[in-house]
Amino acid sequence: MITFDAIPREKLPTLLRTAPKAELHIHIEGSLEPELIFKLAQRNGVALAYPSVEALRAAYAFTDLQSFLDIYYAGASVLLKEEDFFDMAWAYFQRAAADNVVHAELFFDPQTHTARGVDIGTVIRGLHHACQRAHAELGISASLILCFLRHLSEDEAIATLNAALPYRHHFIGVGLDSSERGHPPEKFSHVFQQARALGLHVVAHAGEEGPPAYIESALDVLKVERIDHGVRCTESPALVQRLAASRMPLTVCPLSNVKLCVFKHLSQHNLPALLEAGLCAMVNSDDPAYFGGYLNDNLLQTFEALPALGPREAYALLRNSFEASFAPAERKAGWMAKLDRAFEAAAAG
Ligand code: ADE
Numbered sequence: 001m002i003t004f005d006a007i008p009r010e011k012l013p014t015l016l017r018t019a020p021k022a023e024l025h026i027h028i029e030g031s032l033e034p035e036l037i038f039k040l041a042q043r044n045g046v047a048l049a050y051p052s053v054e055a056l057r058a059a060y061a062f063t064d065l066q067s068f069l070d071i072y073y074a075g076a077s078v079l080l081k082e083e084d085f086f087d088m089a090w091a092y093f094q095r096a097a098a099d100n101v102v103h104a105e106l107f108f109d110p111q112t113h114t115a116r117g118v119d120i121g122t123v124i125r126g127l128h129h130a131c132q133r134a135h136a137e138l139g140i141s142a143s144l145i146l147c148f149l150r151h152l153s154e155d156e157a158i159a160t161l162n163a164a165l166p167y168r169h170h171f172i173g174v175g176l177d178s179s180e181r182g183h184p185p186e187k188f189s190h191v192f193q194q195a196r197a198l199g200l201h202v203v204a205h206a207g208e209e210g211p212p213a214y215i216e217s218a219l220d221v222l223k224v225e226r227i228d229h230g231v232r233c234t235e236s237p238a239l240v241q242r243l244a245a246s247r248m249p250l251t252v253c254p255l256s257n258v259k260l261c262v263f264k265h266l267s268q269h270n271l272p273a274l275l276e277a278g279l280c281a282m283v284n285s286d287d288p289a290y291f292g293g294y295l296n297d298n299l300l301q302t303f304e305a306l307p308a309l310g311p312r313e314a315y316a317l318l319r320n321s322f323e324a325s326f327a328p329a330e331r332k333a334g335w336m337a338k339l340d341r342a343f344e345a346a347a348a349g
């Protein structure tokens with residue numbers, strides 16, 4: 001039994017920073033820092049529309065999801081070779097290790113690269129090598145989730161899944177990302193059915209900018225195991241009840257939501273309401289290089305802005321990150337035991 005009331009608020013930042021945690025919603029292309037974009041552009045002879053790192057960073061003022069995606073896809077244009085994908089993911093893992101991320105499930109967008117003539121094997125091999133090195137050198141267990149771009153057709157998603165099949169053992173699931181509005185989950189019913197038949201895990205972005213109905217069709221049609229974002233569920237009390245009753249995880253990304261104007265300010269974020277309703281929510285970074293912070297930045301800034309979040313909620317969020325992961329049950333139990341010890345030590349003074 002953890003005595004949450006015995007943990008003083010001043011201890012929360014250190015506890016959040018040092019406690020073990022899992023990251024379940026990180027687009028690896030969204031971890032590409034401007035410095036690395038410029039380094040790779042030079043290495044590969046790719047011309048950029050911005051004259052300097054500072055000019056590029058200054059362009060990171062977004063008004064909605066689409067305004068971000070336009071810059072995000074331009075940034076990814078410097079990725080051409082296997083070592084580029086490795087370098088990008090390895091840089092992320094080093095940042096993640098500093099945040100005590102012990103398990104990470106990385107989204108990647110193969111269509112962003114194959115559209116530029118990059119072979120899908122180049123993408124997956126580079127990312128996979130970084131995952132192997134993260135495990136060997138940093139002790140992070142890491143897996144890949146292949147995302148389909150929802151602004152493209154389902155036929156293109158099917159072709160992408162088929163092209164990735166020689167690397168089936170290098171990714172654990174499929175997801176759905178990019179422009180949400182006007183591209184409902186049911187557009188991808190067949191490719192998700194195929195993925196499920198292959199034994200892949202299935203997740204989808206829904207209810208970030210799109211309506212609660214998109215969360216419902218992700219559940220009912222795509223039969224997803226997690227909802228990415230999902231914050232607009234609170235517009236439908238019946239849906240919130242359904243998500244709570246089924247412990248359907250929501251991979252919430254607070255800094256992303258503010259940068260993309262889903263919420264005006266962190267202090268208005270509905271994370272406290274989601275936890276209060278009994279949802280299996282946890283905090284993630286989404287696209288940390290673009291949204292002003294990695295996982296611990298998200299946690300610390302969110303707790304700073306929302307006084308309703310205290311030690312009990314901190315524990316719930318971190319525990320949910322393990323519960324909702326696709327790691328084997330024994331590994332989850334081991335991480336949860338470590339998490340318990342961190343909170344028990346904080347409560348003991
Ligand atoms: N691709 C990268 N980040 C995304 C987000 N927040 N929503 C949808 N697609 C994305």
Ligand code: ZN
Binds near residue numbers: 286
């Ligand atoms: Zn995302």
